[in-house]
Amino acid sequence: MSALTRARTVEAAASAQPAPSARPSRRQEARRDRRRRFRRDWTLLLLLLPGLLYFLIFHYGALAGYLIAFQDYVPFLGVDGSEWVGLANFAKIFADPAIWQAFANTLQISALQLTFFFPAPIALAIFLHSIQFEFIRKFVQNVVYLPHFISWVIVVALFQQVLGATGILNNWLADGGLGIIDVIGNPAAFKPLVVAQIIWKDCGWGTIIFLAALARVDEQLLEASAIDGAGWWRRLWHVTLPSLRPIILLLFILKLGDILTVGFEQLFLQRDSVGPETAEVLDTFVYFSGVIGGNWGYATAVGLIKGLLAAILVYAANKTAHRLGEQGLFR
Incomplete structure (x- = not known):
């Protein structure tokens, strides 16, 4: 077998092998880590939900009431x-x-x-x-x-x-x-x-x-x-x-x-x-x-x-x- 034929054979074998999979990006790793932690701690997050809703509704949601500071507000x-x-x-x-x-x-x-x-x-x-x-x-x-x-x-x-x-x-x-x-x-x-x-x-x-x-x-x-x-x-x-x-x-x-x-x-x-x-x-x-x-x-x-x-x-x-x-x- 000539040198040219051997080179073509090696090149064809190399092209037939599957390309190595690309490494996940840093963002993908972070997303996988968040999903893993969520599956691990979902019960704790569920217990946290009532307190979180309390602050969202009665503290952060109530901030919208500051609009009346710019009004001559009448409740009726x-x-x-x-x-x-x-x-x-x-x-x-x-x-x-x-x-x-x-x-x-x-x-x-x-x-x-x-x-x-x-x-x-x-x-x-x-x-x-x-x-x-x-x-x-x-x-x-x-x-x-x-x-x-x-x-x-x-x-x-x-x-x-x-x-x-x-x-x-x-x-x-x-x-x-x-x-x-x-x-x-x-x-x-x-x-x-x-x-x-x-x-x-x-x-x-x-x-x-x-x-x-x-x-x-x-x-x-x-x-x-x-x-x-x-x-x-x-x-x-x-x-x-x-x-x-x-x-x-x-x-x-x-x-x-x-x-x-x-x-x-x-x-x-x-x-x-x-x-x-x-x-x-x-x-x-x-x-x-x-x-x-x-x-x-x-x-x-x-x-x-x-x-x-x-x-x-x-x-x-x-x-x-x-x-x-x-x-x-x-x-």
């Missing part, structure tokens, strides 16, 4: 029949002294909450974690968790029974011939009282996340620092708190998103005792202006600006966290 006429006023409701905000008073009260209460309430669960969690006897620790945890499940109606009533003009404290002072101290009706003491109430009610519940984070603190680092002569305070400052820093920063960013939401029910129940000049916040202002006063478009405009400011604060805090080398809430 609906969105289609109400008059469009453009930015008139937003212009009205800057000329209304009542909204600025409510805004100032909101910021003051939020500043007090960030200063005193936000670190309170951290300190309480560290204290609970330091208790050596498990029985005592669980007992204290159950006691401090309990107020979280009490409604604000009962909490406010309890504080009124203790600190009100005819409460236990003033009855005790009257029996001793001393003067009466009306803490509940005192405008100067109202904002610190509001912070004290939320600390008493939710401080214990807020320790749950920090207790879980404390359980992940490296015990070897604590033991090594103790061997090196570090006292309790130095171990706390250089080992424990740096381990809690990511979760503290995450919760702080989330708290900034709620900085203009200081608790509607709590403030609403005590508003009349000190007057709107002291107790009116943005949430109660929206309720009394919109639901009670009928200024639906104006109240919605206030709520829209409040939401935009909260989103800006969260975004700015998240960017700051990234610059400090932390993960933050989102990329």
Whole structure:
């Protein structure tokens, strides 16, 4: 067989063999991986569906209601029949002294909450974690968790029974011939009282996340620092708190998103005792202006600006966290 014939035979055999299958692209691999994970986790996704529908309908779907911020909205006429006023409701905000008073009260209460309430669960969690006897620790945890499940109606009533003009404290002072101290009706003491109430009610519940984070603190680092002569305070400052820093920063960013939401029910129940000049916040202002006063478009405009400011604060805090080398809430 000549060389030319052998070359043609090899070429024909090579062409007869099936071509190797092309490797799947990166997009195809990702699609297959998603299908595989869906088949594996479909039961978990089904359990997630009710909560997802709740947020889609009552949180994201409700965003369409912000359309009435640009209308002179009348409930009986609906969105289609109400008059469009453009930015008139937003212009009205800057000329209304009542909204600025409510805004100032909101910021003051939020500043007090960030200063005193936000670190309170951290300190309480560290204290609970330091208790050596498990029985005592669980007992204290159950006691401090309990107020979280009490409604604000009962909490406010309890504080009124203790600190009100005819409460236990003033009855005790009257029996001793001393003067009466009306803490509940005192405008100067109202904002610190509001912070004290939320600390008493939710401080214990807020320790749950920090207790879980404390359980992940490296015990070897604590033991090594103790061997090196570090006292309790130095171990706390250089080992424990740096381990809690990511979760503290995450919760702080989330708290900034709620900085203009200081608790509607709590403030609403005590508003009349000190007057709107002291107790009116943005949430109660929206309720009394919109639901009670009928200024639906104006109240919605206030709520829209409040939401935009909260989103800006969260975004700015998240960017700051990234610059400090932390993960933050989102990329």
